[in-house]
Amino acid sequence: MRTVYWQDDSVRLIDQRGLPNRVVWLILGDEASVLVAIRDMAVRGAPAIGATAAFGLALAIRRASAAEPRALLDAARRSADALRAARPTAVNLAWGLDAVLRAIDADMQAGGSVASMRRAALRAAERLADADVEANRRMGTFGAQLLPDPCTVIHHCNTGALATVDYGTALGVVRAVHEAGRQVHVLVDETRPRLQGARLTAWELGQLGVPHTVIVDGAAGSFLQRGQVDAVLVGADRIAANGDTANKIGTYPLAVVAAANGVPFYVVAPTSTVDLALADGAGIPIELRDESEVLELAGQRVAPAGTRAANPAFDVTPHACITAFVTEVGVVRPPYPPALQSAVSAAASGQVPAVASQPTPGVAKP
């Protein structure tokens, strides 16, 4: 079941803040509600944000009062700018919006009416959502070939169906392994401050029947050190041209400790997460979120009154700590600048390698 989709002139998505205790679906009937859902993390996960933003923009375009094509394009651009500012780090947000803008621009250039532009916007968002699911299944198959059987992996944050439109990126790899009948055990980083691991990843793995154990983020190192881990799998919010990767806070130390212990560290992300416009990770904007996420737990203050916190939501893992990227067009290995460039080009031109239905040894490359 998709975690974000379009129905009856509204964007529907699962409110991730209530999980695992409450499964609540939000029905968002205007762009402002979509913006708030992204900003307040009712929906999170780079690919899910991208798809939600695309649907949100399609919704804005549907509701805009513009009487002629040019005015509608201008209105759409203003809506896109507003949505773009909802969260700064995940590049998929801009990618989703730009896909919709390109679609209505092309429709207008081809002589399309306001009505046909509205249809084109929704079609683009639907296509993007479908493509995300397909990309995830492909990454699952490519990634599964990298793991031994049986295997134990560490996973940080949440990258499952909830973080995408369906299936998942890094958790999609786990799912592919599990669906192939192989043994996999996931050590689930709880992922402070918002506990996406303990709340969301544990919930998804439970639903899938994949064996898993929650650990505090600080404990991952001790499992790596004791040789109990075969690989670390994470997603990504933005990948620079040289492979430097922004992901949930705590990813960087995990990568350093994995490298120190010779454990492969894989970033599983669609090419839509690659930002070739940024030479390296220094240019990635890092979102600072409210300090209450750190200072309060379950609505209760844990730190003394007056205590302040710093709450960067992401960190940047240098490319040198990353063993490989798993994308929808194959496994990308160093040197990353040409390999990532090739992967993005291959995806853009639809030159994607066939995926064997049963994972076979050997690694596909773009």
Add this chain to the structure above:
Amino acid sequence: MRTVYWQDDSVRLIDQRGLPNRVVWLILGDEASVLVAIRDMAVRGAPAIGATAAFGLALAIRRASAAEPRALLDAARRSADALRAARPTAVNLAWGLDAVLRAIDADMQAGGSVASMRRAALRAAERLADADVEANRRMGTFGAQLLPDPCTVIHHCNTGALATVDYGTALGVVRAVHEAGRQVHVLVDETRPRLQGARLTAWELGQLGVPHTVIVDGAAGSFLQRGQVDAVLVGADRIAANGDTANKIGTYPLAVVAAANGVPFYVVAPTSTVDLALADGAGIPIELRDESEVLELAGQRVAPAGTRAANPAFDVTPHACITAFVTEVGVVRPPYPPALQSAVSAAASGQVPAVASQPTPGVAKP
């Protein structure tokens, strides 16, 4: 004010579980209560556990019904064995108990009565508590000489007055720097799962007026990576002969990331924490605590029903990641096997270097 002391035939200590919201003092009138207070972490921190156990044993000896010295010694040994099992990792627990046992044995050998043995036990415990405070002040002075002015340090768990009898180990260094009128800012790892950083360290630093900011454990790496940290300061629960150091879970990844970024990593601990009987860290017993510490927050379940957790309370940092140890007899640098041996011998024989009242450049060595 001391956080653990003897008064009116009872052991008094602050219940750290209620902090920072409630300041509750426990009055423990029998050894069973002392054991529970240690096991359930009303009192925690290796030196504080050592002193509490010593007072607890003195209390047991006081209350034992033995009519003659040999029977009292036997009863004391049985009580010590029970207390020793309360928590496995911090060697200070055994060290405190052994100091009291040695004192009553010596008193008995010297012809002491049951009454004089009881007095000897309490004297030994009091001496040990006094020595801890003195050791902490000395470590503070030695450690302060290692830090630039101004400086920003990362601190993990809690090592302040609460974790000791008074003043603190790693936080004692921060305190010494602050008392010397120098500028220090502490990035406080919240320290999951029990949040000793957010609850206890932030509270102590607030009381002392030391500037500080709480961060999630996973964020420490990003501050180290961005060159915003001058040193990492931690305490220790057990130090093997080669310098491998057990400390609160999350210490090991912090040390690896500090090393990767060229940031000095200092372990601040009295020689009572050194266990020369263990060649290296592989022999240190690691306590596994209840999974509810991970799966619940503030009494509320966060993970889905049925989810399991693994909760190792400590990890072992290899000696190669440790820049130096700060002990009460000076700063100990590699090679650690001879240097730690010398430090322990110097402390045992009372050959402690004089400490300048004003920190001066240069580092004292054992």
